[in-house]
Amino acid sequence: MRNDAPVDGSFCASAQRLGIDSGDAAVLYLDARHAACTIDGFSAGARVRVCAQGRSTIAQLNLVHGGILKPDHAGLSELAWRRLGALDGCELRVQPAPSPRSFPMVRSKIYGQDLSVDAARxxxxxxxxxxxxxxxxAAFITACAGKRLKVDEVFALTGAMVQAGTRLEWPGTPVVDKHCVGGLPGNRTTLLVVPIVAACGLTIPKTSSRSITSPAGTADAMETLAPVALDTARMRRVVEQEGGCIAWGGAVDLSPADDILIRVSRPLDFDGEATMVASVLSKKLAAGATHVLIDIPVGPSAKVRSEAAAESLSRMFLAVGRAYGLSVRTVISDGRQPVGRGIGPALEALDALAVLRNHPDAPQDLRERALALAGELLELGGKAEAGAGLAMARATLASGAALRKFEAICAAQGGMRVPEAGARRYAVLAARSGQVATVDNRHLARVAKLAGAPQDPGAGVLFHAPLGRPVRVGDVLYTICAESPGALARAVSHAAAHPDIVGILES
Incomplete structure (x- = not known):
């Protein structure tokens, strides 16, 4: 060690904003010639703690060559820059990040020990x-995957996730919420359920996620209609004024550890029952809900593949919800095909608008699915007697009250706008005559993503071939929409490579 080196192994550098979006990872960029690398042994990939102006964050160290950075400067990714509130030229102090003291508890879980409340926290x-x-x-996610967590452990994990973030509270009860476990393209019922339920007088402060691997999350679709990045104070004003909102949960810091776990688990394709329950219920508890409706679609290419798996998941939701005093109801629904016609942010938002406006050409499957869920929630929240919720929801939609409430919520969130679909189109045609027998939800979603969704809001797929529909050679099965020729070409190529995305049984 050099005589002038700090005993904590730290060094100082001047901050430089590089304008690099590194996604969810905070990154510190250092010239490979910096003394910290050549003398002190800091290497690429190391975790470091970076401090500036009274703030700190943990970042990954990346090394750069070719004179991009001055030897005495350090660059910050956009996420690191925001976390530190840094200014160009301000002093950064960098030191090795401490190893997490809790990781031995992960090892214990890997070797079969139960996850205690203290360990989870x-x-x-x-x-x-x-x-x-x-x-x-990833090691922690793997330790919790499958059926490795008991109900008590899921309870502990759920509470730990709530404790790590912001928790909202609302005057009076009930406070209702709904969630779909996912796996169905186009299933944008939240944009309909929230205004129907709020128009009937229930409080529904809905926080939703952006897409991680799907063509659109609810927040992505809603953002094509109104602002969704509401801070806690703005969200509270909207709910107090209109009885409901549709906001992006990331802006109010609900269960932030869960967002990190989701980011890592999705590429692994681990959607374990226990972690799914902890993920969903932690966010509902953090949002202040007292009554929660869970939609569990079941289908061969949905997230939940069998009735047995759905029943098991339902029991776990009910047990953990009950342990936290939540009134939880589950609905097992048809997950064999997309819901509505649009797959992608703007296309899904346009479907929802058509339903709210009672347009005769609105997708009826989306309409009926949303009405059924809204009816269940009205009964769960005590607004309708058992068996009467669907009729109340239907009357609220037909009268225009749901549309007026949706417009008011959009105005309160910052103003309503009407989205536009991507102008570049390609129609995928039936190669044979017969009847639509199967739909591959995953590959259809992949086509929509390759077309640019959700990054390009107008991109995605318009689906025209529901199960049971008779088709002839040359009929349009689905239309790919894109905002750029390159994205359209990529989506068309994937569709051509998977001609049975819509499976046709020849007659």
Whole structure:
């Protein structure tokens, strides 16, 4: 060690904003010639704690060559820059990041020990603080995958996720919420359920996610209609004024550790029953809900593949919800095909608008699915007697009250706009005559993503071939919409490589 080197192994550098979007990872960029690398042994991939102006964050160290940075400067990714509130030229102090003290508890779980309340809090707290690397997070996810967690452990994990973030409280009860476990393209019922339920007088502060691997999350679709990045104070004003909102949960810091776990788990394709329940219920508890409706679509290419798996998942939701005093109801629904016609942010939003406006050409499957869920929620929240919720929801939609409430919510969130679909189109045609027998939800969603969704809001797929529909050679099965020729070409190529995305049984 050099005589002038700090005993904590730290060094200082001047901050430089590079304008690099590194996604969910905070990154510190250092010239490979910097003394910290050549003398002190800092290497690429190391985790470091970066401090500036009274703030700190954990970041990954990346090395750059070719004179992009001055030897005495350090660059910050956009996420790191925001977390530190840094200014160009301000002093950064960088030191090795401490190893997470809770990781031995992850090892214990891997070797079969139960996850205690204290262990769950320690692990989730360290993950939320950025002390875990992605590989350590993946180890924790793997330790919890499948059926490795008991109900008591899911209870502990749920509570730890709530504790790590903001928790909202609302005057009076009930406060209702709904969630779909996912796997169905175009299933944008929230944009309909929230205004129907709020128009009937229930409080529904709906926080939703952006897409991680799907063509659109609810927040993506809603953002084509109105602002969704509401802070806590703005969200509270909207709910107090209109009885409901449709906001992006990331802006109010609800269960932030869960967002990190989702980011790492999705590429692994681990959607374990226990972690799904903890993920969903932690966000509902954090949002202040007292009554929660869970939609569980079941289908061969949905997230939940069998009735047995759906029943098991339902029992777990009910048990953990009950342990936290939540009134939870589950609905097992048809997940064999997309819902509505649009798949992608603007296309799904346009479907929802058509239903709210009672347009005769609105997708009836989306309409009926949303009405059924709204009816269940009205009964769960005590606004309708058992068996009467569907009629109340239907009357609220037909009268225009739901549309007026939706417009008012959009205005309160910052103003309503009407989205536009991508102008570049390609129609995928039936190669044979017969009847639509199967739909591959996953590959259809992949086509929509390759077309540009959700990054390009107008991109995606218009679906025209529901199960049971008779088709002839040359009929349009689905239309790909894109905003750029390159994205359209990629989507068309994938569709051509998977001609049975819509399976036709020849007659």
């Amino acid at each position: 320690a692990i989730v707290g360290d993950i939320a603080a950025g002390l875990y690397s992605d590989i350590e997070i």
